[in-house]
Amino acid sequence: MMDLLEVINSVLSKNGLITSFIFVGCIVWVSYFISDKLTDGKFHGSALAILLGLLFAYLGGTYTGGEQGVADISFLSGVGLLGGAMLRDFAIVATAYGVRFEDLKSSGLAGVLSLFIGVILSFFAGAAVAVIFGYSDATSITTIGAGAVTFVVGPVTGSALGASSDVIALSIAAGLVKSILVMVGTPFLAKHVGLNNPKSAMIFGGLMGTNSGVAAGLAAVDPKLVPYGAMTATFYTGLGCLLAPSFLYLIIHIIY
Amino acid sequence: MVIYGVALLSFCMVLGIILGELLGRLFGVDANIGGIGIAMLLLIFLSDYFKKSFRLGDITEKGITFWSMIYIPIVVAMASKQNVLGAIDGGLVALFAGGIAVLLSFLMIPILSKIKK
Structure with missing residues (x-):
């Protein structure tokens, strides 16, 4: 049993960026579900997802004592790359496409x-x-x-x-x-x-x-x-x- | 080819950051001045130019729009790696300094929106 957990942890850590897609995908899905069912769409799903992300960051910081939120937990280290300045800025530049x-x-x-x-x-x-x-x-x-x-x-x-x-x-x-x-x-x-x-x-x-x-x-x-x-x-x-x-x-x- | 779009986007970003870095040096500041903003302007101009002279092609365009659509998930990841604890640990001075700055800035939005041009 311990072996299985070890294997999962090591695979998730080694493929950090891919793991972060699952992590963020789940947060976004849960947020849009709550936004839809509980607030009738009045509270925007993405706003909720960001709040949830901050909550996880707080929990991650409390748990690890680090400064990188959940990214300090080894199997979620990929969140640091996905949410880092490089990809954030890349996506921001991309949003300019089509701006008049x-x-x-x-x-x-x-x-x-x-x-x-x-x-x-x-x-x-x-x-x-x-x-x-x-x-x-x-x-x-x-x-x-x-x-x-x-x-x-x-x-x-x-x-x-x-x-x-x-x-x-x-x-x-x-x-x-x-x-x-x-x-x-x-x-x-x-x-x-x-x-x-x-x-x-x-x-x-x-x-x-x-x-x-x-x-x-x-x-x-x-x-x-x-x-x-x-x-x-x-x-x-x-x-x-x-x-x-x-x-x-x-x-x-x-x-x- | 989808890579053309991604490459164009990357080219704009790298060039923008280089120019922002040089702008910082010019003013003797240890910071990038507007690199991402310059990159955005480059992309706007280039895509405008491409639209007039020859079409960028649907697939090529997808290389850019994908990244624009993945923006919100990236922001959620960014929120998840914030140093929330650090902000709370800063105590009352940090809370008031940051909080009052945000509050005053929000109050300025309607006032500045009245500027005509």
């Missing part, structure tokens, strides 16, 4: 504006929280503010400014909170903020900026909107890395 350039151009200005407002707004929200919680040196405040931009901007800014490692860890956590809240919150808030057309999707992408949050959030609302949001979001982290350690740090430095 006119739609992008007509919301270009709002998109660019949302990028700058998004980075600056998130930064100062994070910085203000840092101040409220008693941080008083410009480096720590800037790093935590940068973490509220995205979990990439936080550590990039923190190491550029020489922040302590616990502050950098905190900035990553702030970025993770943001990304997960966007995933969870978007399907609930979409209706109330008019997120239902290419233009508002571009603004949404520019304001939120977290690639994973925007990708999952729009997938749960309307997959047709994905390319528009992803288009602006892809510039966000770069802009954040540009502004946070320079211009924004300078402002914080003048205040403190």
